[in-house]
Amino acid sequence: MRPLPExxxxxxxFWTGGAQGKLMIAxxxxxxxAIHPPQLIxxxxxxxxxxxxxxxxxxxxxxxxxxxxxxxxxxxxxxALAVVDLDGAPGVRVTAEVVGADPEHxxxxxxxxxxxxxxxxxxxxxxxxxx
Ligand SMILES: [Zn+2]
Numbered sequence: 770m771r772p773l774p775e776x777x778x779x780x781x782x783f784w785t786g787g788a789q790g791k792l793m794i795a796x797x798x799x800x801x802x803a804i805h806p807p808q809l810i811x812x813x814x815x816x817x818x819x820x821x822x823x824x825x826x827x828x829x830x831x832x833x834x835x836x837x838x839x840x841x842x843x844x845x846x847x848x849a850l851a852v853v854d855l856d857g858a859p860g861v862r863v864t865a866e867v868v869g870a871d872p873e874h875x876x877x878x879x880x881x882x883x884x885x886x887x888x889x890x891x892x893x894x895x896x897x898x899x900x
Pocket of ligand 1: 797798799800801802811812813814815816
């Protein structure tokens with residue numbers, strides 16, 4: 770069992786965008802900064818004109834780790850967690866599990882594409898190799 774995030778006004782677009790296959794990132798309409806984790810007020814210019822927009826869902830592996838420890842009963846190991854620099858959202862990195870690939874094949878600099886895992890009303894972003 771995986772703990773689910775609580776949906777709030779600021780994070781609902783991020784956690785439910787996968788229902789439409791979209792990775793939704795908060796952007797400030799005033800200064801154009803991407804804001805992640807999402808917030809209702811821009812931390813750069815304090816504007817409340819924050820809106821969520823779909824990004825391409827691709828990015829580049831900044832770093833990653835391979836987990837070999839089953840932290841919960843039934844957890845399948847090994848698996849990789851990747852921190853990915855998002856295309857179209859400067860400065861935003863999204864950490865998520867890598868699926869559909871041998872964890873040993875993940876490398877810094879690889880291009881990744883988002884996919885989603887749905888549990889209840891949450892769509893968890895996951896990364897798969899883009900090639
Ligand atoms: Zn701003």
